[in-house]
Amino acid sequence: MRRKVLSLFAIVLIVLTGCSHDSDKTGASRESNDYSIKEELSTKKDVPSSFSFTYNDQKFEIVYFYESFIEYIKEAEMQPGNLDGLYIETIINPIAEERGVRLSKGWGFGTPTQLEILEKYLQSLIDNHDTIQKLIIDSLKKSADKLQPGSDKTIFVLPANPVDKDVMESVVGVSAVTWNENFISLQIAPPFFEESSLKRAVAHEYHHTVFFENNEMGNTLLESVLIEGKADTFAKIIYPDIQMPWSNFSSAENERQTWKVLKENTSSLSPAIQDDFFLGDPSKGIPEWANYKIGNKIMESFIEEYPSISISEWTDMPADEILTKSNYEEKH
Structure with missing residues (x-):
C-alpha cells in the first residue's frame, strides 16, 4: 500500500x-x-x-x-x-x-x-x-x-x-x-x-x-489527481492570498489537453502516466504539475456546484464522485 x-x-x-x-x-x-x-x-x-x-x-x-x-x-x-x-x-x-x-x-x-x-x-x-x-x-x-x-x-x-x-x-x-x-x-x-x-x-x-x-492513498490517476486537488484547495482556503504556480494552467489549450489525457486514463494504474502528470510531457501537451492544476480545477468546479458541502465531507468523498458532481466534463 x-x-x-x-x-x-x-x-x-x-x-x-x-x-x-x-x-x-x-x-x-x-x-x-x-x-x-x-x-x-x-x-x-x-x-x-x-x-x-x-x-x-x-x-x-x-x-x-x-x-x-x-x-x-x-x-x-x-x-x-x-x-x-x-x-x-x-x-x-x-x-x-x-x-x-x-x-x-x-x-x-x-x-x-x-x-x-x-x-x-x-x-x-x-x-x-x-x-x-x-x-x-x-x-x-x-x-x-x-x-x-x-x-x-x-x-x-x-x-x-x-x-x-x-x-x-x-x-x-x-x-x-x-x-x-x-x-x-x-x-x-x-x-x-x-x-x-x-x-x-x-x-x-x-x-x-x-x-x-x-482513506487509503488510492492508485488510479484520478485518485492521485484529486488527493492533490483536495489538499491544494484546502490550503487555498487557509491562505487565499498566496498564489502558487501550479494553481492554474498557462492557457486554455493546456487545460483542454490535460483533461483529454486524464479522461482517457482516469482508472490507469500506470506509474508512467502519473509521472507525466507531475513532471509534464510536452509531446502529450501535459504541462508540469498537471496533477495539481487539473485537480484544482475539478475541485473549483465541485465547490461551485456544491458550496454547502463541508471540507470534512469532501475530504472523504471518493474521487470519482467528486468528478461526477463537479460537472467538470460538461463544462469542458
Missing part, C-alpha cells in the same frame, strides 16, 4: 529574514581560519530539538532533525569514502525506525556530498528557528480550525540536500512529504526559502494527514 505523498511548494517574493539567496552567504561566516561552523553547530544548547503543543485537544510535535545532520557532517569529514553508509546510519534509518515508515534514498533523501553548503543550510535554519517554528505552528492551528484531526501529528524539519538546489529553487525552498496520518517531513533550502511557501506547504500536508485517517 502506498501512503507517501510528495508535495513541492513554490511561492514568490516573501523572504525569510536572515536567509540569503546566495548560498555562499547563507548562515554564519568564517571570521578566521580557526573558526568552524561545526563548532557553533555542535553547541547543543543552541540546536533546537523538538517542540510540542496541544491545540483543540490535539497534540502536535515539531521535531528538528538537525543534530543528526551535524553528526553526519562530522563523521563524513572523517570518512569521506563512506558517505552513503554514514547517511543511511545517521539519517535514513533513525527516521524510518522512529516513525515506522519505509524511507528510501529517493528524491530529496539522496546522500548530501556538499558538506560545506549543508553546514550553512543548518546554520541558517538554526539562526531562523523562531521564525520557522512560528510559521509552522500558525499554519497548523489555522488548518486545525478548518478541519479537526483525530490523531496526533508529528512534523520533522530537515535541511534540504544542496545537490537538489535547482529543484528547491523552483519550489522556492520548501519540499514536503506526508508519510501517513501522523507524520510529515519538511525539507528547507534556506537560500531559496520564502515564508509563504512554508505556510502553504504545512496546510497542504496537514490535509493529507487528515485524509489518511479515513
Whole structure:
C-alpha cells in the first residue's frame, strides 16, 4: 500500500529574514581560519530539538532533525569514502525506525556530498528557528480550525540536500512529504526559502494527514489527481492570498489537453502516466504539475456546484464522485 505523498511548494517574493539567496552567504561566516561552523553547530544548547503543543485537544510535535545532520557532517569529514553508509546510519534509518515508515534514498533523501553548503543550510535554519517554528505552528492551528484531526501529528524539519538546489529553487525552498496520518517531513533550502511557501506547504500536508485517517492513498490517476486537488484547495482556503504556480494552467489549450489525457486514463494504474502528470510531457501537451492544476480545477468546479458541502465531507468523498458532481466534463 502506498501512503507517501510528495508535495513541492513554490511561492514568490516573501523572504525569510536572515536567509540569503546566495548560498555562499547563507548562515554564519568564517571570521578566521580557526573558526568552524561545526563548532557553533555542535553547541547543543543552541540546536533546537523538538517542540510540542496541544491545540483543540490535539497534540502536535515539531521535531528538528538537525543534530543528526551535524553528526553526519562530522563523521563524513572523517570518512569521506563512506558517505552513503554514514547517511543511511545517521539519517535514513533513525527516521524510518522512529516513525515506522519505509524511507528510501529517493528524491530529496539522496546522500548530501556538499558538506560545506549543508553546514550553512543548518546554520541558517538554526539562526531562523523562531521564525520557522512560528510559521509552522500558525499554519497548523489555522488548518486545525478548518478541519479537526483525530490523531496526533508529528512534523520533522530537515535541511534540504544542496545537490537538489535547482529543484528547491523552483519550489522556492520548501519540499514536503506526508508519510501517513501522523507524520510529515519538511525539507528547507534556506537560500531559496520564502515564508509563504512554508505556510502553504504545512496546510497542504496537514490535509493529507487528515485524509489518511479515513482513506487509503488510492492508485488510479484520478485518485492521485484529486488527493492533490483536495489538499491544494484546502490550503487555498487557509491562505487565499498566496498564489502558487501550479494553481492554474498557462492557457486554455493546456487545460483542454490535460483533461483529454486524464479522461482517457482516469482508472490507469500506470506509474508512467502519473509521472507525466507531475513532471509534464510536452509531446502529450501535459504541462508540469498537471496533477495539481487539473485537480484544482475539478475541485473549483465541485465547490461551485456544491458550496454547502463541508471540507470534512469532501475530504472523504471518493474521487470519482467528486468528478461526477463537479460537472467538470460538461463544462469542458
